[in-house]
Amino acid sequence: MRIRINIACLLAFSALTLPVPPLMAQKPPVVHNFQQPPLLTEVLPNAPATKFLRLSTSAFKSTCNPNGNVKRVGAEVYATLHYVLGKFTINNPDPDDPEGGEDPVELRSYGGCNSGPTLEVLPGNTLHINLINDLSKVDPSCEVPSPDGLALPPGVGCFNTMNIHTHGLHISPTGNSDNVLLSIAPKTEFPYEFNIPNDHPAGTFWYHSHRHGSTATQVASGASGILVVRGNRPYVPPTPDDPHPLADIDTILHDSSGTPTPEKLFLLQQIPYACFQNIPDQKGGPWQAIFTTKGLYTVASTDPNGPLNAPWICPKPTPQNHATIGAIENFNLQMFSSSIWDTNGRFTTVNGVVQPTVTLPAGEIQRWRFVHAGIHDTINLQVVRASLPRVGANLVATSALLGNRLQQKSAVQQLCVATPTTLIPQFEIAVDGLTRKHLEKVGDGGDNESNYMQPGYRSDILLVFAQDGDYCLLDQAAPPSQRVNPATGTGGGQGPSTPQLLAYIHVRGGRAVAGDLQEYIEKSLAAANPQLPQSVRDGLLKGNLSPWAPFLELPAPHSDLxxxxxxxxxxxxxxxxxxxxxxxxxxxxxxxxxxxxxxxxxxxxxxxxxxxxxxxxxxxxxxxxxxxxxxxxxxxxxxxxxxxxxxxxxxxxxxxxxxxxxxxxxxxxxxxxxxxxxxxxxxxxxxxxxxxxxxxxxxxxxxxxxxxxxxxxxxxxxxxxxxxxxx
Missing domain, CATH: 2.60.40.420 (Cupredoxins -  blue copper proteins)
Structure with a gap:
């Protein structure tokens, strides 16, 4: 297998005592800047809106304007979401890609963008979503029996019928609220009303389609988005009548001048788009054969050395191959396998972008909100200082990698070496939208070597880079013992079989930080909040977040196990x-x-x-x-x-x-x-x-x-x- 990198990458590797892989033709690296998920267009309200806590995201604005809008009137938030078959591109660093690095796709999507729009609410808001299902009524997956080419398992199908689930929100599951037993048919619309109670925790949640039988197909297609409940309730001392007053950690995340802690949202999606050979009027219906580097992958593929385990490609259509653009239509071929994400060559995207570049200053404490919106593959998050061969080398400028995941393996393993000295700790403050009782250090080379993200998980971390340099956001390879095939370390499992670079992190400017980073963060939080009682500030200096945790312990059970x-x-x-x-x-x-x-x-x-x-x-x-x-x-x-x-x-x-x-x-x-x-x-x-x-x-x-x-x-x-x- 050839490892393909561009000519500039040779400069970075030239100082290494490692064999230099063959080069592609000279080609400048393509840098895709980090962008936040899109936001709905704001409509001016007819009445004064409740004070809102949105943080500025202008520096990382999305490049896509979703189909829909949002209006805030007091505590009422009105949003329109169009569920459509969106046409856009997903960047693909594989040099064999005939589209020149941008794969056109047509996927089911909230709003028509490559990630759903972020929805932001406050506790006590009522979120009204007018959901418009603009998908076609012509749906082969709804036929009974299903077409031979799809061969759907019992209960799976009707991929154009959908709904909305607000994952993690503590709200009513009935009526037109968070009711996943609803089916919103194509060419219809439905008025959702999510009443968020005043005592709801602030945190990171998400929404996705949850119509049984089509959930995986739609979420794999990108039908998901981040839902942030922002909080403005400050700490107040406990009383006998209220021994644990509700307070939001948002209110202490700022610097000494009161400027809110910068934050970035990471919607991590695993979109297994494929290009099909759709011969007109073929027996058994469309969506039967996927193009791979080793031929057509079908339900009849059994050779482990053939298309069954080969990376997927998207050839340019010709009168002979009838190639489609990227789509998600075949449940069995594209999703119903524990190993398919490990072998198809596709990349986990960050807000719809493959391997974006995040640029930020040294010494700045940031809040990163991670949401795992994939359907079944673990993401082992690590932040690693790049092992560059010379002082002044620039990971972004000299190492915009080319190749699919397997082709990038050697370069990632050389540039992004995870050791106890190169791992950058993540300081977790919340999981699944709920503030922790104590700051948890992750990525320290010990038991918590990775931030293990499973589908549906959320993790809010505080992060600071001590000095200028280049860093890697990794989905670290899982050890062989945690793979479907432990002997070979392949076949799907708790992370990829080879490490994947999720994003480049380019740290320049700011000010260097010396000493222990956890102590730096804890001291910064305590110093920035002099209004807190001394005992609470002393707790912050030890990582105690319990005053802002919505729950301390749940009551003992009332019944049998x-x-x-x-x-x-x-x-x-x-x-x-x-x-x-x-x-x-x-x-x-x-x-x-x-x-x-x-x-x-x-x-x-x-x-x-x-x-x-x-x-x-x-x-x-x-x-x-x-x-x-x-x-x-x-x-x-x-x-x-x-x-x-x-x-x-x-x-x-x-x-x-x-x-x-x-x-x-x-x-x-x-x-x-x-x-x-x-x-x-x-x-x-x-x-x-x-x-x-x-x-x-x-x-x-x-x-x-x-x-x-x-x-x-x-x-x-x-x-x-x-x-x-x-x-």
Missing amino acids: QKAGFSIAFPKFMVNNAVYDPDVVNITRQVNTSDDWLLTAEGEPHIFHIHVNPFEIMDVTYLEANGQQVSIYDKSGHCRTDLPIDKQEMQKQYCSMYHVLRDTVFVENGYQVHARTFYDRYIGEFVIHCHILDHEDAGMMLNIEIVPDLNAPGHGLGMDVMHAHNP
Whole structure:
């Protein structure tokens, strides 16, 4: 395999004692600047709007104007979102790409851009979304039976029918609120109304399509966006009547002059677009054969050395090949595989851009909001100082890499070497939209060597670069033990088989920082907030964020242990040994009570997600040969170091989770995750499912209903009690 880099890259490598790979023809590097996700066009309100906390994003403005708009009137936020088949391009650094580095695609999208528009609200807002489904009523995936070329699993299909799920929001799951049991058909529109309570936590959330049967296809197509709940509630001291007043960490994230901490949003998407050979009027329908470097990939492909595991390409269409532009239309070929993202050659995008360049000054504390909006592949986030061969070398100018992921492997491994001395720590302040009780250092070369992001996860970090230089934002390769094929370290799993460069980070200007970066951040926060009581400021100096955490501990359970076991017995994808049935309520629980849950996975790892209410990770255990369940945590809540090496490796994803609140969690095969949830405030029917979304579509989901009173007639629903008085 040839490693392809441009001529300028030779200058960077010339000082290395490594073999220089063959060069492409001279070609200037193509730099794609970082951009924020798009924003909807603001419409002037008819009445004074509530004071809003949007931070300036003009320096990183999106290049796409989404189809829709937003208007704010007091506490009411009105947005129009068009769900369309958007035409745009995705940059592709593979020099074999016939489109010259920009692949045209046509994908289902909120607003027609390569990432959905960011929605911003405040606690107490009512978010009205008029969702207009502009997709075609002509939908081969809706045919019964499905066309032979699609061969869809039971329950999968109707890719043009959709809805909206506000992932992580604590709001009603019924009516026209966060109701994923709705189906919004093509050429129709629907008025959503999301009533966000006044006591809702501020944080990073997201929205995506969640119509069962089409969820994976639409999210893989990019039908997702970031939803930020901004907070302006300052810290107030506790009282006997209110021992833990609600406060927002947003209010302390500023410098000594009051300037808000700069922030960047990272919507991480894994869009498996492919170009199909669509012969007119072909038997079995369209979307049957994908172009690869080794021929056409179809459902009949079985040779592991052939198109089954070959990178995908997009040839220019000719009268002979009938090549389409990039599309997502075949569930089995493009999504329904644990290894497809590892082999197709596509890149994880940042706000729709492949390997953008982030430019920022040294010494500046920034807040980065990460959202994993992919459907089933782990992202192991690391920030690494580039190992450049000479002083003054510029990673961005001299190393805009060419090649697909495998072709870039050698260059990434040479330039972005992750060691305890090159890793730049990430200081996590929130997970899944909820502020942590303590600042968590990630990427220090120890147990928390990576910021493990699973589909559905969010991670808010504070980050500071001590000095000028070039850095790599990496999706680090997973160790072989965490791959589908451990012997070869390939085949999908908890991260890519080869490291992927997600973004270049170019640090210039500002001022250098000496000493420990965590101490620098903690001292900066304490110094910038002199209004806080001294005891609270002293806590900040030790990383204590509990005054701003919305939850400290959830109440003890009210009932017996609940279970959610994910398993596969092909072709069945099941929760608690049952395939999803939309007409069955599998679990009924009572509002304002809590449960302990035991989460397990068989055969391969899965990802537990429950709508409406978050949960607290109480413990993670594994089964020893003697049949005993053993906790991975010591008495202080840290990962144990006295376990076998293979267990220490597997437990790393959980090391920062002890008694942490989340709404989505990875369940490792052979491990048990012990979680506690509180069914606060809202009644109604919603879902629990695997957030590997092709698994969810294939049946790995169940319905749970929260009712007013388990012991009342009809569980407190309806008017059954009236029959006794009116015989």
